[in-house]
Amino acid sequence: MRDLVLIFTIALAAALAVGVAGALLLRRLRHTSITVHLYVLLTVTVLAVVGGVAVVAEAMFLSPHDLEVVLITVAAAAVVSLAVGGHFGRRLAAAAVWTAQARDRERQLEKGRRDLVAWVSHDLRTPLAGLRAMAEALEDGVVHDPETVGEYHRRIRTETDRMTRLVDDLFELSRINAGALRLSLTAVPLGEVVSDALATTAPLAAARRIRLVAAESGWPTVVASEPELARVVGNLLLNAVRYTPEDGTVRVEAGRERDAAWLAVTDGCGGIPASDLPRLFDVAFRGEPARTPGQGVGVGGSASGGLGLAIVHGLVEAHGGHVDVQNTVGGCRFVVRLTAA
Template identity: 40%
Template sequence: MAHPRRFAGSLLILAVALAAATVLAFAFDFPPKDIAVLIAVAAVASSVAGVGGGLVLRRLRSRPARVQTMTVALSSVLVAATGVVTAALAMFISFHDLVLLFVVLIVASGVAFGAAWQLGDDIGAGAEQVGAYARTMVGSDGRISAASAPPVTGPGELASLAGELAAVSRRLDESQRRERALESSRRELIAWVSHDLRAPLATIRAMAEALDDGVVDDDAAVKRYHSQIRTDAERLTALVDDLFELSRINSGSLRLGSEKVEVCDALADALAGAGAAAEVKGVTLVERVAPLPPIEVAAREYCRALDNLFDNAIRHTPPGGTVTVEAAASAEAAILHVTDECGGIPDADLPRVFDIAFRGDQARARDDRGGGLGLAISRGLIEAHGGAVTAANADGGCRFTVTLPSGAR
């Protein structure tokens, strides 16, 4: 569609020029017959010269911009000269007047050539600047540079092109950073999962071999071994479930369940389970729940997100400590705060709290029996509902804040 538009623009300019010439001739009371002859002769002669110049310009399309602009200027001069000479001969203008016209035409041509040269030089310099910037976008190490576009000489299109390259560079740089972070998370996840799989599998294997070989035969030891095998199997099952849930979130294939409940009901169910876990750990669970707006959530997914948050808070709070759950409603959202007494998280680690397999410092890592996936799953499930979850340090601990807008799915 681009070529027809360009031809249409050229034809429109020609039509406007013919109309302006006709109006000018009538304004000075030229005879209509002379006007028709003058315009026809000038149009035919100029068109022939213009077509010739256009063919030459097309063959020079791959040449530098300076050559093309000079060709355009030369074509314009030849078109004007051809039209003037042809019209002068047709109207029997004196040789003296014709020479005067050529004097004026030569001076105007000099100005046109100078402007064309400068324009071509500006376009060439701008193209070199854009090319140099494009070459610096990718460093020798393969990383994308997010530097701002330099000032560009020449037409605005080149400056716009440099701006587009800068925008693309920033997007590629951001994409590379995400890819590097994802690759780092993958390696860390594989390391953590390998560790978490190895320990319970080794325990199960050793106890199963002991039972098979008859190393233990008293009822109390056999019962203890069976109990430990079941506990480790359940731990492995939970880890596999977490990995499956996380893969659904990261692959974009997560579909919220069809069973919908009010957010206050989901919170009550999650608090009931958290209360039992807190009692076993010796942690006090304090509930400060205000009435919440009637927001429907997917029962399984939202409850699992809250279960992970509560489990994380209880697990990292020492016995005798307190976990506080506060829920309140704003004009547009339901807001939940979960505050523990874990001692706080280093500021440098706060942005990574929801990363896959992140466990923080060694003290927290040793105390973490999970695969480091719970908070990542919580974030994915809450965001799937259109909400958000954040973490910040509070007095003596950490506070997680869940915001669920009233328009949540």
């Protein structure tokens, strides 16, 4: 019995020595990844067993041959334990990281949904109240002169169109997020899409005395779905016009780099805080006060804020492309990269 107690004490001391060293190592590696922690923990556990067996075998005064057999057996068991533990440890670490990322992503999506609901509710409340007031005034005969009645009708139609565009944007965004967007990819001349978008944006730009400047040549052909690509270009132009001060300039240019084509829209918004750049394409994000829209003519709908840039990001990603934004002198530059035809 005394020998068994002695053997247990020797093995415990050896295992404790390895365990203390492992604990100190883990403490120094506390800022590393979970995979490193699992490998260190597994190695310490196996070495504690190996160390205890080796010390006890040495203390028992075994013959050199028997001691060698014991050590080889323990080493083989240690190799198998480390291999099996390492394999499943990596899987557990990956699962833990994936679960944490999924949880963070879910929280971000939930916050985005709450922000979207709050933003849409805010943007609908004011026009709906105005529509109701004008409809009641027309119904009760408060206004009689044809000019005022015509103005009320014009405002009702304008606000109705604005809310229709907002509903269309919400539907488009829901298709993107649900993965229900189906693209019919063809070779699309980028110059023609930009020309149409410029023609659509020109009245708004003229009302705010904003110059639209585009290159006359050098427009590449891209692999894209034309309706969705037109939506991307239109949203970027409307966004640029909205945030550029009056008498400013919006520039559109494009080019080709090997198998990729790029389109750039540069505005005069005054720049975006660096902390806001990663969030600029989030749903319902508005970069105020840095990007303060000019007063006067509004763009209507949500193409210039809230949903417009989120739709741009989703449509470009659906094409297998990439969109980013960076500050320039006096403004910011949105760059879309797509596959060149």
